Structures are given as structure tokens and as C-alpha cells.
Amino acid sequence: MNTYKPTTEQSSRYDNLEQMNVNQLLVNMNQEDKSVPLALEKAIPSIQHFVEQTLIRMKKGGRLFYIGAGTSGRLGVLDASECPPTFGVSDDWIIGLIAGGDKALRKAVENAEDNDKMAWRDLEQFRINENDVLLGIAASGTTPYVLGGLKYANENNILTGSISCNENSLISKEAVCPIELIVGPEFVTGSTRMKAGTAQKLALNMISTSIMIHLGRVKGNKMVDMQLSNKKLVERGTKMIMEELEITENLAKSLLLKHGSVRKSIEFYNQ
Secondary structure, eight states, rough: OOOOGGGGGSSOOOOOOGOOOHHHHHHHHHHOOOHHHHOOOOHHHHHHHHHHHHHHHHHOOOEEEEEEEEHHHHHHHHHHHHHHHOOOOOOSEEEETTTTTGGGGOOOOOOOGGGGHHHHHHHHTOHHHHHHSEEEEOOSSOOHHHHHHHHHHTTOEEEEEEEEEEEEEEHHHHHHEEEEOOOOSSSSSSSSHHHHHHHHHHHHHHHHHHHHHTOOOBBBOOOTOOOSSSSSHHHHHHHHHHHHOOOOOOHHHHHHHHHSSSSHHHHHHTO
16 A cells, blocks of 8 residues: 655644744744755755756757646746846747646636646647757646646657656656755645745746856846836846946946847947
């Protein structure tokens, strides 16, 4: 008899939560959250391997796809959607897909994650091919939507990776480049929107940021290709140009507004 129980489903280390006052709840949740950075630290070698393999393909024009359901899917969509404004890239460099489609970002879609063929159908709409990379995200490591997507991707010679929060999960066994973030039981038993979600978010930050830096979308430590979508970002871009070129604020801002990006402004001035 199989008695294996994923750590994400194991009972919380705390009980009688409803009897705790607000301070006790917050202190205890914070205590649990302290395990997350350590889990990421242990996973750096596997994250590094995935990033390096992904870069090989993206430098040749390939794309990175994220697939997931529920919290995991939302985190993937979030990370993908933040890359264009942050790094000034097209929205087809990194693409996030969630089981149930975009409506699932706000409301749960019944049984969406249980279809093991739907992820591949979603991916086929983007004409995913062997130049691309697929990263499946599932805290439990058992989500059929994600498992099916990874399986079909492998069959089509597409590099696969995974992020899960259990050891030896099903998606880890399916993926070529598995990443496991072992954060232990949740404060509220089974609520993987908590520690597991935080760990997944941190890993996605590391993956996409490392990729964008190595694809030339950062200069020094500055987001020189960010989209100037609001006043705050125009002011930030102006300061970047002032510091880089040692010029006045008025000149820096006029260059930025004329050329549309920090990078183009600096390149024009230095011609």
C-alpha cells in the first residue's frame, strides 16, 4: 500500500489557529516563511541548470512558456506579464498559460486542472516547437494539466523544466530539468498559496531576471529598456540618463522623451 503523502499536504505544525490572536498568527506565519529562502538556496544548482539550458534556446530565437493551474498558473502568468514593461521585450518572449484560460486568473474554473490534454492544446495555439522551452509549475507536482503538457512537450523534443514543492514529484520525473523547492507543510494545512506560492514566485523572479540580463536587457544594474508607461518610470529613466551621462535633468528628460528609452537615449548621446 502506498502511504506516501506529499509534504505540501501534510498537517500544519500549528493547530487551533482560530484560537490565536492576530499577533500570534502573524508571528507564526512569519516563522514558517523563514524556511522559503533556504529552500531556494538549496535549489540554486537546479535553477541554474534550467536557466543555462533555456538561454541556449532563447539566444537562437526560442521562447519560454510557463504552464500551471490555480496559484501556480497565476504566478506564471504574472511573471511573464511583467517582463515586457520591465525589460522592454515583446510579450512573446516569455508566455504564461493557466488552466481554464484568462478567466481563471480571477475565478476558479471547475475541473480545469484535471484535463491532461488541455495544456498541449493551449500550447499548440502558439505553435510551440523544439526551439522553445516549457516550464511546468505545480506545488503538489501532480497536476494533470501540467503533467500532460510536459509529456506532450517531451514527445515533441521540446526542453522541459518543472517547479514543484515536493520531493520526487510526478512532474519532476517528467521534466528534463526539474526544480524542487521543499518548504514543508503550510501554516494552513494544504494552502499552497502560502509558502509554496512564495517559493515559486521567488524562483520565477530568479529565472526570468537571469535570462533577461543574459539576453542584454540590463546595463550595469539598470532597466535601460523598461517601458515608459507612467510618470514614475519617466522620472526613473531620466535619473538613469543623468547618472550615466552626467548631464542636466532637463537634457536627460528631453532625450528620453525623444528616443523613448534609456538605452536609445544613451546611445544617441554617445554617437
